[in-house]
Amino acid sequence: MILTRAINAPRRDGLGEDVSLDALLRRHATINPDAPAMIDTADRPVFTDGKPRRMSWAALDVEVDRIAAGLKGLNLGRDAVVAVQMPNITESAVAFLAVLRAGYIPSMLPLGWRRREIVQALTRTGAKAVITVSRAGPVAHAEIMAYAAAEVFTVRFLLAYGRTVPDGVISIDTDLDGLKRADQETVGDRLEKSGRHVGVITWDPTPSGFAPVARAQNELIAAGMAYMLEAGLTDRDIIATTLSASAIVGLASGIVASLLSGAPLVMHQPFSSRVLAGALVTENVTHLVLPGAVVAGFIKAARLPSRPLRSVGAVWRTGETPAKLTPGTHTIIDVSTFGEIGFTAAARDASYTPVPLPLGELQSPRGNTRGPSLIETRITPKGHVVMRGALAPSGNLPGEPSLAIDNEGWVDTGVTAGVRQGEVRIGTVRMGVARIGALSFPRAALEEFLRTTSSSAGAALALTRDQMFGEITRAGNGNRKALFDALDKAGASAALLPRSEGEERRQQGVA
Incomplete structure (x- = not known):
């Protein structure tokens, strides 16, 4: 296809x-x-x-x-x-x-x-x-x-x-x-033209529902190349990742980067920092891919080995701002995601200062004017970040929901942004999308699902903002067991299960 x-x-x-x-x-x-x-x-x-x-x-x-x-x-x-x-x-x-x-x-x-x-x-x-x-x-x-x-x-x-x-x-x-x-x-x-055939479908939440994001194989390879070049990966490296292959950034920084560079890939689950720290040493890992917030925690706790690990990919979820980090010996590559539309990758300098999102064509690696331009960004008059380029999706599968792609190939990410003091500032909320931890959902459909499901159980359930997870579900007065049973019967993700105030306080270290 x-x-x-x-x-x-x-x-x-x-x-x-x-x-x-x-x-x-x-x-x-x-x-x-x-x-x-x-x-x-x-x-x-x-x-x-x-x-x-x-x-x-x-x-x-x-x-x-x-x-x-x-x-x-x-x-x-x-x-x-x-x-x-x-x-x-x-x-x-x-x-x-x-x-x-x-x-x-x-x-x-x-x-x-x-x-x-x-x-x-x-x-x-x-x-x-x-x-x-x-x-x-x-x-x-x-x-x-x-x-x-x-x-x-x-x-x-x-x-x-x-x-x-x-x-x-x-x-x-x-x-x-x-x-x-x-x-x-x-x-x-x-x-014939095998690189132009659809090579993967990932899923992006849009205001109207989950949209299939189809990428040709050469678009997927371009995404892996953008990451590989920014991280400087070769067949002498050993990559470890906790990111799954269900998202474009996980594929690009994992399986595809490994296939392009020839570097072996160590596949770790997104938990047990102790086991991960041990694997970094026993497997002689030179490059590590982690969620950005976890990278910040590892650096603060001095959990990253000085050798042979030389670089870390910090993947920031849509709406997250790359955090300030204490300067160290490892090269940090910030990867800012824009749903499944695309991502940008930029290595920090020795000061560990995050690199602001530039507008226009982005070369890989950043700053190399002779490098390939694999992604291009701009801000629309409505204040949305749009992207196009070799690593961005170029078309939609038939049917709806689908991505908003205009005749010039620009894909609307739904991420708001503006220019302040000469720098692009990214908004923390994606229009029409609710983010709960690592999962994102179409907001309107999710709110309606929570309302009808909780109503059938005789309990209130709603989304609330959360500093760590973006948003969480909070249950009001009512029968919590009936609510959990209703969510289970409806086939809801575990991310939608409500958290009590006590659980939140313990998570935040308050109680």
């Missing part, structure tokens, strides 16, 4: 129409087969099934080929959408790359989504199959996905990693090889 681009959009700082992620993987498997590629941390069994894996480029290529062959045996149809909901483990990279090799389109779902959000995504894209895990922590994801898929008539197959999977779910570990068929479909048309 090749999307139609905006009519008057400028030619992009191209990476070639025939460049694909699969070609990058095959190249590493051929040139450097025994070098490490994807690595799990030692605490993997705590949150999901299976022993920690260490995969070389050759082993990764073989495993991707195995899964792709099984997927093609399902005969889903050309350009079929396959939803992928995985924790940050080696299999998430395998699943993503296998869907691409099979000739299908991966739709990456946040791990924090539950039945309510999953059904919307599966329905919007007409997904034909789903890949997940039997469990992540205490959550039975394969079971949740089975209930969600039952509400979407297009879903034909459910696949899951793990020791035990529910009835009707294909075990990737034990059953997938039996699906290979002599008459399985081929996708020869993707061999």
